[in-house]
Amino acid sequence: MDKFFEQLPGFVDEIKTLKEIIITNIVLIGQTPAPTFREKKRSKVFMERLAEFQVDEVTTDGYRNPIGIIRGTDAGKPPIFILAHLDTFYERDLAINYVIKKNTITGAGILDNSLGVGVLTSLPAIFKKLDLRFESDIVLAGTIQSIGKGNLRGVRHLLKTWPTPIRGGICIEGIELGRLNYYSDGMIRGEIGCSISDERGKLEEYTPNAIIILNEVINQIMSLRMPQRPRSRIVIGKISGGANHGKIAHEGGIGFEIHSDSYKMVKKTFGDIRDIIEGLGHEYEVDLNLRTISNLRASRLKYTHPLVKNAAAILKTLGIKPFSKSTESALSIFLSNKIPAVTLGITHGVGHYKEKATMEIEPMYQGIAQIIGVIKAIDSGVCDEQQLA
């Protein structure tokens, strides 16, 4: 193993010789729109690319997650999963045309997660170039319905229905190079909607305003006391409402997430928000409703887990400084299924959620080398003995 780690810095230059193939995959996949629930076109491109690189098996699972399988040398070893979510946060069919400059690629959704998917589809060519074979089957999965209301349905289904044990997993995200996620907070993602009937606007002189009522909802949520232990917080990340500057708003909504080390705390806070909603709905006599979009239980690997320790060592070998924080993504589904897994970022970038999101090309090769290092670590057995915490 140590000998393999020593080779990793040398891999960076070899991976770089495939830059045209890697960038082509990123661009061809990234320019194919894939809003959540409408990933079919991108899924097709994903499968075509894998088939062209002569992956042993290219198919979809029962939920239409596209997957490619590279057969390993030991049929007795469980597979290693490497996955990147296919869907992008753009809800509309935006005409996406990436711009490549000398050291950057710019375009909508490139960081989340066209880069990740593009690198995933390049792995077969990279393995071939580096002459790498693994004992385990390598399952390359582009999971659908991950973001927002998708609620990670694709990966949930994939892992739940996979017929064999899974040896370990790696989730690939575009940024940030150095991230080494190995734990997930408990989380509930919800939406609060406020609706006022048109009739009230006609009959009453002082019609309630949906925006003002939602403002009161926010004030009351902000006054909830969030403990330091278990570490907990509420993020209000989306807001919408109203139709015109001079008209009373009849519709409005906010989107929020509750995060905590403890899922019990998440549920308690969600109950507090429900009380606020019911109270204000009654007080203002309006239709205030609360919906759960997504939820995740808290789950984690210990820092001392061999996968985490080895992954950190691999990053350091490549001159990458690892950093960790909670991630509420596919990782949590692996961990809640008792499958050791980590999330890795590939490069640096700016403007994550903007149409002109930009990734740096050069650090990407290091990012790919670390993924190969971690695959090799899992294939060498770092996940085989220790159970999850």
Next chain:
Amino acid sequence: MNNNWLEKNTFHYSDFKDLGRLVEEKAKKDLKISLCLPTLNEEKTIAKEIIILKSELMTRYALLDEIVVVDSGSTDKTTEIARAYGADVYDAAEILPQLEPYKGKGENLWKALYITQGDIIIYLDADIKNIHHRFAYGLLGPLLMDDHIKFVKAFYDRPISIGKNKMRPTGGGRVTELVIRPLFSLFFPELTQLIQPLSGEYAGFREVFERIPFPIGYGVETSMNMDIYEKWGLDVIAQVDLDRRIHRNQDTKALGRMAFSILKTFINRKIRLGLIDLRDELFDEMIQYNLVNNKYQPDIFKIEGHERPPIIEIPEYREKFKIDREHIQKLQEA
């Protein structure tokens, strides 16, 4: 009129998606293939074109032997980026420097014949935003798979559905529909079967390109269609549906200048063929008007319409490609 041409010589790029087969044909026929990208300030799109075509048609499938950028003096980072991604980059003015230099797409295409090695040359515009390797292999397909085809033009957006009695209302762009198609309908009805005669993407054998003149400006596509048709007939031409192309949209005034250039090329060709006779010389200024401070001011563009002769007539070219005068004589007789 040869009405069968449209059905017989119109293809879809997916007819040629078996790239392994194209590589086999290329090897069997012992051909070299060059890709030429003429540029002028294309820093936003050039890298993507080079990377995708190099990845798919050089690294993965050995279809292209070289990618050449011929630049008209870009002031942005086009040439720097193109070099960084491994293309052979030339300044058009430095190719055959003893000739008086002109600026224009046609000039770049013509000079590319001197610096490329290929038996087949593919020309792609460098401003294609949705570049995909189908743009190149789609054009190569008929040239490699059909021994009669010598020149292939692209068209886009599936504007017609052949064989199903279904006509769709669109064909080419505005200049095609308002200028070229009426002219072809009046003088060369057979050529109306070219769905997009002005498309900037085409490929052909060197033996064709080296024997036709190249107008230096926008007229190059028009003259190419007419000259190849006149010399070899319609059956050596094919057209391929490349699906969708996204590129810069030009304003009406720019299209007006393009139309001027094309009309001039067309009329000059007709005169040369002895089909029309003009009493006076054509003017070479396109005059457009702008409203400035409530006054109409003319905007005058000089479009001289220079034209390069068939490159086979240039001694340096003949020397480089070891072509002797006898050979030309034979070709002309043939």
